[in-house]
Amino acid sequence: MLKLYYFLIAPLGMLIMAFAYLKVAAKLNLYDHPVGRSSHNNRTITGYGIFVLLGLFLYSIVYPFTLSSYFIIGLVMMSLISFIDDIVFVKHFIRLIFQLFALILLAIDLPFEYITTDKLPLIIASVIFGIGVLNAFNFMDGINGMLGLNSLVILVSFWWLNNHTYDATGHEITFITNEFIYTLIIGVSIFLFFNLRNKAVAFAGDVGSISIAFVIFYLMVNLIFATGNYAYLLLFVVIGIDAALTVIFKLLLRENIFVPHRDFLFKKLVHVGKYKHVNISIIYAMVQAFISIIVISLPLQNKLSAQLSILFIVVVGLCSTYIIIRNKYTKKRVIKSLQRDANIVEED
Numbered sequence: 001m002l003k004l005y006y007f008l009i010a011p012l013g014m015l016i017m018a019f020a021y022l023k024v025a026a027k028l029n030l031y032d033h034p035v036g037r038s039s040h041n042n043r044t045i046t047g048y049g050i051f052v053l054l055g056l057f058l059y060s061i062v063y064p065f066t067l068s069s070y071f072i073i074g075l076v077m078m079s080l081i082s083f084i085d086d087i088v089f090v091k092h093f094i095r096l097i098f099q100l101f102a103l104i105l106l107a108i109d110l111p112f113e114y115i116t117t118d119k120l121p122l123i124i125a126s127v128i129f130g131i132g133v134l135n136a137f138n139f140m141d142g143i144n145g146m147l148g149l150n151s152l153v154i155l156v157s158f159w160w161l162n163n164h165t166y167d168a169t170g171h172e173i174t175f176i177t178n179e180f181i182y183t184l185i186i187g188v189s190i191f192l193f194f195n196l197r198n199k200a201v202a203f204a205g206d207v208g209s210i211s212i213a214f215v216i217f218y219l220m221v222n223l224i225f226a227t228g229n230y231a232y233l234l235l236f237v238v239i240g241i242d243a244a245l246t247v248i249f250k251l252l253l254r255e256n257i258f259v260p261h262r263d264f265l266f267k268k269l270v271h272v273g274k275y276k277h278v279n280i281s282i283i284y285a286m287v288q289a290f291i292s293i294i295v296i297s298l299p300l301q302n303k304l305s306a307q308l309s310i311l312f313i314v315v316v317g318l319c320s321t322y323i324i325i326r327n328k329y330t331k332k333r334v335i336k337s338l339q340r341d342a343n344i345v346e347e348d
Contacts, residue, residue, distance in 0.1 A: 049208015070109035074102035086205040103130040136243035137213030145196035145281030175226040231307040
């Protein structure tokens with residue numbers, strides 16, 4: 001009966017909190033004002049991603065003690081420092097410290113029987129990979145619908161796997177409560193109502209992008225530990241490839257990767273290709289959904305070679321597509337960079 005009531009309470013509670021936040025944010029002047037690198041032209045309410053923390057609060061009231069304390073502490077830390085950053089600028093170094101500490105808490109909570117020195121490389125790798133995931137999601141909020149649609153596809157995939165995954169003996173594998181994923185899906189869906197439009201009513205802000213990334217990373221880690229299927233990393237591969245290759249591209253051009261920029265492919269398609277925000281967001285989400293359906297459908301459990309093969313095929317395919325499309329919009333820039341380096345060599 002409680003579960004039935006929660007499926008009614010959660011949407012209503014999230015809607016009330018959504019409209020309440022919009023009212024409060026407008027009164028407190030919590031707006032994102034466009035600057036030179038912005039992907040929008042109008043001031044827009046920001047920080048709406050606080051719904052992740054509010055959703056956690058709502059869920060914890062009805063289902064207390066079902067989530068790890070380490071996860072809750074990490075998520076609250078990430079949400080608060082990110083929300084502060086949406087209001088007043090917080091230095092990158094301070095934000096990185098909070099991210100590291102939160103991810104270390106998450107890594108400590110990994111389902112090891114016990115932590116020994118031989119587990120440290122995996123813990124360190126999880127923290128480093130987590131930093132990459134957080135910052136990849138952090139740049140998605142600049143394009144209307146990008147963060148919401150991709151997060152929704154990923155969360156629906158998690159929900160499906162949480163209800164339709166079995167081990168070798170036929171026993172169902174669950175890695176989180178359905179109600180928690182449901183709460184997040186409701187929150188993201190409401191956010192999309194305000195964000196998936198040509199002129200967004202609200203942006204998630206850093207508090208939304210970082211918080212949802214932290215939750216998704218937490219769910220992904222638990223899913224992989226529960227199933228042993230590394231191919232599930234492909235559930236957020238589309239935005240991951242865009243972020244990773246963009247960083248590599250900027251490093252090759254000797255540019256500062258920590259300065260906000262428009263160099264992600266989805267931003268190039270909007271600003272250079274002149275495609276609409278919503279159209280690009282839908283395309284990215286559809287590609288991710290297509291890949292996710294394939295990964296979920298394939299019998300990859302307990303088949304490491306098959307998992308690595310599908311990982312290799314999809315990653316190489318997406319990287320090739322990325323390079324081909326990006327080359328259309330950046331060829332002149334690369335040529336100028338090479339000419340600049342050649343001139344420096346001649347001067348030396």
